[in-house]
Amino acid sequence: MANLKTTFAGLELKNPVIAASSGFTASPERCKKLEEAGVAAIVLKSIFEEQIAEQTQKWLGDDLGEAADSLAAYVRGDVLNTYINLIKSVKAAVSIPVIASICCSRLGEWSSFAKVIEDAGADALELNIMSVCTDKEYVYGSFEEQQVDIYSAVKAAVNIPVVIKLGQGLTNPVATVNSFYAHGARDIVLFNRHYQTDIDIENIKPVSGEVCSTPADICERLRWTAICSALIPSVNFAISGGVHSGSDVVKALLVGARTVEVCSALYKKGATAASEMLSGIEDWMNRHGYDSVEQFRGKLNAGNISDETSFERTQFFAAVHSNHYNIEY
Numbered sequence: 001m002a003n004l005k006t007t008f009a010g011l012e013l014k015n016p017v018i019a020a021s022s023g024f025t026a027s028p029e030r031c032k033k034l035e036e037a038g039v040a041a042i043v044l045k046s047i048f049e050e051q052i053a054e055q056t057q058k059w060l061g062d063d064l065g066e067a068a069d070s071l072a073a074y075v076r077g078d079v080l081n082t083y084i085n086l087i088k089s090v091k092a093a094v095s096i097p098v099i100a101s102i103c104c105s106r107l108g109e110w111s112s113f114a115k116v117i118e119d120a121g122a123d124a125l126e127l128n129i130m131s132v133c134t135d136k137e138y139v140y141g142s143f144e145e146q147q148v149d150i151y152s153a154v155k156a157a158v159n160i161p162v163v164i165k166l167g168q169g170l171t172n173p174v175a176t177v178n179s180f181y182a183h184g185a186r187d188i189v190l191f192n193r194h195y196q197t198d199i200d201i202e203n204i205k206p207v208s209g210e211v212c213s214t215p216a217d218i219c220e221r222l223r224w225t226a227i228c229s230a231l232i233p234s235v236n237f238a239i240s241g242g243v244h245s246g247s248d249v250v251k252a253l254l255v256g257a258r259t260v261e262v263c264s265a266l267y268k269k270g271a272t273a274a275s276e277m278l279s280g281i282e283d284w285m286n287r288h289g290y291d292s293v294e295q296f297r298g299k300l301n302a303g304n305i306s307d308e309t310s311f312e313r314t315q316f317f318a319a320v321h322s323n324h325y326n327i328e329y
């Protein structure tokens with residue numbers, strides 16, 4: 001039998017398939033099903049900065065009087081307690097590692113939250129630092145600096161490994177990863193999927209775009225993982241985004257990722273998506289004569305291929321002129 005073992009976030013994992021943070025990981029029952037389907041670890045649904053702000057706003061309305069601060073503190077305590085209960089109930093339900101998740105965009109009180117989350121028994125903590133920058137006076141690089149500051153504050157507060165889940169659309173993910181690395185980060189997920197916006201042209205209003213990814217979404221992640229894992233080999237990478245089959249997991253491993261964090265495939269197919277992925281990886285390894293993941297992981301990262309520009313190509317010129325896609329031009 002093929003050995004699918006790998007490591008990520010200081011955890012020994014029986015295979016590379018991790019259930020990503022989402023509603024699918026928001027209850028012990030669902031997490032148990034994911035464990036039965038074979039996932040190696042679970043990232044719990046995030047505790048959200050927005051969740052606290054929205055709940056406070058709902059209760060307070062426009063009243064920003066004296067009660068505001070104490071109500072906000074009460075809401076924070078309430079949201080945090082609910083999250084602690086989630087960690088404890090999932091830890092009691094499964095025997096695989098459980099990674100808690102915080103979604104935030106400002107420093108705030110996340111370092112004290114992180115300590116409470118560690119005390120509740122989480123095996124690691126993932127930080128999902130996302131925001132849409134629209135400041136006209138924006139100073140280039142300041143968003144990334146702020147992310148590193150949040151990471152450093154949280155990291156200093158806990159002993160469990162802290163994973164960074166980066167959002168898409170960074171100008172230079174290599175520099176961002178390197179900056180986190182310089183501040184002690186060793187485990188990075190490329191990339192979170194942003195809420196998608198779309199337009200309903202009949203009712204003439206903005207609406208939510210497609211919630212789930214498609215396999216095409218993996219391509220940008222393969223590019224950046226291939227480059228980052230070659231240039232910053234001491235960082236452990238996970239790919240999240242567009243992983244829908246065993247073949248997609250194999251692609252992620254070939255470019256140097258240690259694990260994948262899967263969400264949309266679970267929403268589309270249920271927990272069996274994970275067991276199908278695992279048999280897909282094993283099948284590929286058997287056909288190619290590999291006994292363990294480490295024998296082929298990183299074989300196609302940017303440092304291990306003869307044409308290192310493959311991952312840096314931005315124009316379609318070569319592909320079109322080789323007529324690889326049978327396109328008329």
Ligand SMILES: Cc1cc2nc3c(=O)[nH]c(=O)nc-3n(C[C@H](O)[C@H](O)[C@H](O)COP(=O)(O)O)c2cc1C
Pocket residue numbers: 020021022023045046101103128165191192193211212213214217240241242243261262263264265
């Ligand atoms: C419905 C839904 C809910 C999600 N909730 C969270 C969340 O709470 N925290 C988080 O870090 N990512 C969240 N994500 C992002 C996923 O964890 C994952 O990184 C992203 O969807 C890309 O993986 P995929 O292509 O397999 O869906 C969510 C995604 C979806 C579709």
